[in-house]
Amino acid sequence: MGWLNIARLTAPLLLGGVFVHGLAPSARAAEALTLSLGGYIHQYFFVASQDNLVGEDINPSGMFGDTRLTFRGRTTLDNGIVVRAYVRVFAEANSQPNADEVYVEVASSLGRLRIGEKAGVNTSTIGDPAPQAFLTVYDEVVGDALISRTGVTLSDAFTFRRFTGNALGISYQAPEVFGVKLGVSYHPAVNRNEGPINNSTKANNAVDFTAGYEGYYPGGSYRLFAGYFHSNSSALENDGAQAWNISAGLTYGGWELAGAYMNADIDGQPRERAWTIGALYGIGPLQLSADFRTSKRSRYAGAASHERAGRATLQTAYKLGPGISVGLAGFYAKQKDSAGASWGGGGVLGGIKVGF
Template sequence: MKKILLGSTALIAAVSLSMPASAAEKIRLGLGGKLEQYFGVVSQDDAPGFDPTTTGINTDTEVYFSGATTLDNGLTIGAMIQLEAQTNSDVTANADEQYAYIEGAFGRIIAGQKDGVLTQLAHEAPQYGLADDDVSAFFNPANLLTNYRRGVDTTLGGQDNASVSYISPSMAGFSFGATFMPNVNGALQANSETQLHNQWEVALAYNGEFSGFAIGADVAYIEASGANAADAEDPWGWRAGLILGYAGFQVGGSVLQLEDAAGNAGEDSLTWNAGIGYKTGPYGVSVVYLESDFDDPVTGDNSEYRQVSLHGSYAMGPGVTLAAAAFWAEGEQNYGAAAAGSDSVDGVGGIVGLQLSF
């Protein structure tokens, strides 16, 4: 018996020694993030009972924790946690995104709170320094009806609900992605058929270069199941983007069409932008036109938003960028059956900002 035990112990030891030790290391999170501070001055129309603020300060600050490890089988496993680091009325959660991913020759699988592939694979008009939504935040047409809407983004950036996404590896410049988001109106697993649910996104993107010309393009489709209620619809939409680049110049734009948004029949919106930009060394400049149109099925009203902006950026050093923008914007409300006529507000403004990345 003792010989058997000794023999078994020797066999186990031999097998253990013959197995290669894992070269993978435990994931160690690194620290990063961004800090953006903007100061703007705006002159826009007044209205009875409404006196718009002429100056303002906006901030966007986040702290990132990220890390990854490569296993012996070649798979890369990673994590990203983005924490909001400012306090204002627009921030309702302390986390912006948090997700894990698995990456290999098959592509990448992402699970957690993150935008879907419609956003991840999107191309938009060149915007150096400040993005369109950074600019529009300083224009406030609040004297119009409360249902006034202005679409300033041709993606769905900022959803950050719990989802699972797959993005294929690039093949001849093409990549494909798909996202499933069970709960459209919240981040976690609660999924009620009394609200929008089971949202799907699919997208196809291309990135390539020919004889010095860079091409970036994408098309995407999105749909969700409407609430289990009378008159509820299944919302759907599509987007497309195209960017062409040559010798420091970029020209292009994008469009997002949403039908029966939020499951309401006739609640449609169309947002598009187009622009041209040039970047050389630390300097970048771009001009962008943005337009958005929204139909309210309840009141029959139609609202429009238009914005023309001149963007500029200067990279002062690693992780330090000075940004500025000048803009004109107009919001217009066209009344439906409940009232006649229309109201409009327009204004001009200038913004300067400091963007730090670390």
């Protein structure tokens, strides 16, 4: 099995054991578990013009949305340990798994331990890599409003959630010290899987490390985070991955500037590089933003030309009331597929977001 694999398998168990041991002496609930319900409804309508394949007749208008419900449970033990339960589900699941994120969190002076978390510490730390006034990290114009024509992705292209998706995992974040944050996540498999894992057929044992610093100055804040990801390939396919990313941001008054870069080396595929940058300005209930993101990879190993996708958006949002906002966005995207053909498209979208 090898000492490296043994270390990877036992590290999460040892970490959990040390963490739980640190909770001694034994504790009991000092207050009853409280449950809260939340969630959101996002609905968008768009009008777009885009290049068609021969025989295609893409309708110029369409809709997409995202509706999720969130259940939170929380109690504080008599020794100060905070235990939380978090469940987020798709209210409109279609054919995908209904549970979006489900984990139990134990937080104390020793740090934060999450069991069952899918996103991982890299994604939860970085969040939205570039600020957007109206769209969210779960929305991507290329795929939601424009047809994706390439094998590269702009959705989840800047954090390690891209590789683990709906896979169950365990994550630990150390206590913050003078603005320094450290965290690690482990996923036994990189796709949705419960129970025993056959390493011959599934990519396995994914580990990611994230470290960074967040500081403050008069009128604003700044942050810098970096992470590394590795998963093993299955015995039958080249489906493992190695990646690293970096994210930085700066705020001052109503302004925010942020960006991210990720270099992904997926076994059996050309290396993929993606970056994004965006700026946002908010004043009262109004927000304005502009952002650009792009991703590219060689059409095949050693090729001089690249398969790529890029898009730019201008967005505005207006807060009507607590948890309610309307918005408008203009977008344009350019794609180049593996055959060297170029695809363009753009349009406008509007919608409403309700959070509760």
